[in-house]
Amino acid sequence: MTRTDTDILVSGGGIAGLVAAAGLAHRGFRVCVVDPVPPVQTEEDPEADLRSTAFLQPARALFERLGLWEALSPEATPLRALRVIDTQGWPPQERIRRQFEPADLGEPTFGWNIANWRSRAVLARHLEGLENVDLRLGVGFAALLTRTAGAVVTLTDGSRVDAKLVVAADGRNSPVREAAGIGAHSRTYGQSAIVFSVAHDLPHDDVSTEIYNAGGAFTTVPLNDHEGRPASAIVWMNDNARSAELAAMSPEACGAEATLRSVGVLGQMRLLTPRRVWPVITRTADRLTARRTVLIAEAAHVLPPIGAQGLNTSLHDVATLLDCLGEDPGAPEGLERHARIRGRDVTVRAGVIDLFNRVCRSDFDAVVRLRSAGLRAVHDIAPIRRGVMRAGLGATD
Numbered sequence: 364m365t366r367t368d369t370d371i372l373v374s375g376g377g378i379a380g381l382v383a384a385a386g387l388a389h390r391g392f393r394v395c396v397v398d399p400v401p402p403v404q405t406e407e408d409p410e411a412d413l414r415s416t417a418f419l420q421p422a423r424a425l426f427e428r429l430g431l432w433e434a435l436s437p438e439a440t441p442l443r444a445l446r447v448i449d450t451q452g453w454p455p456q457e458r459i460r461r462q463f464e465p466a467d468l469g470e471p472t473f474g475w476n477i478a479n480w481r482s483r484a485v486l487a488r489h490l491e492g493l494e495n496v497d498l499r500l501g502v503g504f505a506a507l508l509t510r511t512a513g514a515v516v517t518l519t520d521g522s523r524v525d526a527k528l529v530v531a532a533d534g535r536n537s538p539v540r541e542a543a544g545i546g547a548h549s550r551t552y553g554q555s556a557i558v559f560s561v562a563h564d565l566p567h568d569d570v571s572t573e574i575y576n577a578g579g580a581f582t583t584v585p586l587n588d589h590e591g592r593p594a595s596a597i598v599w600m601n602d603n604a605r606s607a608e609l610a611a612m613s614p615e616a617c618g619a620e621a622t623l624r625s626v627g628v629l630g631q632m633r634l635l636t637p638r639r640v641w642p643v644i645t646r647t648a649d650r651l652t653a654r655r656t657v658l659i660a661e662a663a664h665v666l667p668p669i670g671a672q673g674l675n676t677s678l679h680d681v682a683t684l685l686d687c688l689g690e691d692p693g694a695p696e697g698l699e700r701h702a703r704i705r706g707r708d709v710t711v712r713a714g715v716i717d718l719f720n721r722v723c724r725s726d727f728d729a730v731v732r733l734r735s736a737g738l739r740a741v742h743d744i745a746p747i748r749r750g751v752m753r754a755g756l757g758a759t760d
């Protein structure tokens with residue numbers, strides 16, 4: 364049985380875990396990353412995560428600081444504006460449409476959209492080139508023993524790693540969270556998000572659109588052209604029964620429903636990828652740290668996919684962790700400071716997104732009227748508009 368020694372073990376090589384590992388290595392720590400599932404190299408791979416992430420402005424700042432942006436930027440499509448359309452009934456009738464512009468905040472874009480499977484592949488390649496990173500793909504976390512001075516982690520291949528700190532980035536059902544004895548509170552909505560990419564007739568002009576109707580938000584996120592035609596990623600939230608119905612339809616029928624649901628904002632839609640259904644939940648860990656352990660990303664918080672908050676919130680975890688850790692990365696003072704800063708932001712963000720999701724999916728006349736009036740007020744009153752946009756980009760004060 365092999366036994367190695369490192370400063371930090373990162374459990375989970377999803378996007379958040381890989382960015383955390385790059386950041387911790389950048390700070391000079393020796394880092395070991397484990398994940399049972401290696402990144403895929405093509406979109407056609409059945410394991411490919413077909414979701415895309417709209418990385419907002421602060422994410423780019425972090426990527427630049429860690430030397431990751433150069434490798435990621437060729438894959439990125441800019442988000443030059445956010446259009447919000449409120450609709451009611453079926454087929455959806457448009458009630459109000461507003462567009463939010465980053466120029467209002469003095470920025471050229473809100474962020475950049477990149478397919479998840481691509482980000483993961485690029486990040487893993489970056490880590491492979493770093494001397495102080497031991498990247499172990501195909502092997503996972505199995506067990507945890509913590510003491511005051513360090514942690515001993517057993518991996519699924521039976522090997523052991525001694526570390527001063529264990530970072531749990533191993534997803535919504537985090538095995539490290541469980542091993543550390545940290546509980547989590549979940550809220551379910553009977554709702555799921557169906558995800559796929561489409562080609563469409565009209566150009567997206569690098570604008571992302573959120574369209575509200577019963578069941579939840581329908582979001583289009585601009586992608587690079589596909590075979591010379593404009594393309595977008597779709598995240599379509601529905602009650603579970605409707606998501607199952609859409610997933611079972613022929614691609615042509617689903618494209619026609621998507622065209623109807625999008626009030627034709629991008630013209631006719633044609634599916635380019637398989638469909639994948641994700642349950643929509645809010646889940647927050649009861650604590651963000653335990654002895655020699657810290658939870659980040661979906662191990663710590665899962666949010667409904669609205670307003671590109673999920674992974675962007677996770678990158679705030681990474682940035683804060685990098686600022687808080689001292690020479691001994693698992694020392695309690697640094698972990699407590701991290702938990703104080705991130706705990707506050709995660710609680711507020713989870714509460715706001717939960718409420719927002721409930722309002723967005725309602726078809727009650729009074730709520731729909733309130734929703735339209737709210738959108739009008741948020742957009743048309745400049746100081747509110749700018750405040751909401753700043754909060755959406757991740758401002759925490």
Ligand SMILES: Cc1cc2nc3c(=O)[nH]c(=O)nc-3n(C[C@H](O)[C@H](O)[C@H](O)COP(=O)(O)OP(=O)(O)OC[C@H]3O[C@@H](n4cnc5c(N)ncnc54)[C@H](O)[C@@H]3O)c2cc1C
Binds near residue numbers: 375399533534668675
């Ligand atoms: C439909 C949808 C659309 C979204 N769109 C956006 C968006 O536009 N913008 C945004 O910011 N967020 C978005 N999100 C949220 C975002 O996708 C998630 O926050 C993010 O993918 C989760 O990243 P993660 O690294 O925490 O978890 P994961 O990506 O789940 O990674 C966890 C990793 O842990 C690994 N693992 C599991 N078990 C073990 C083990 N025993 N040992 C070691 N590793 C293990 C897994 O293999 C996996 O690679 C969206 C979410 C959904 C559902």
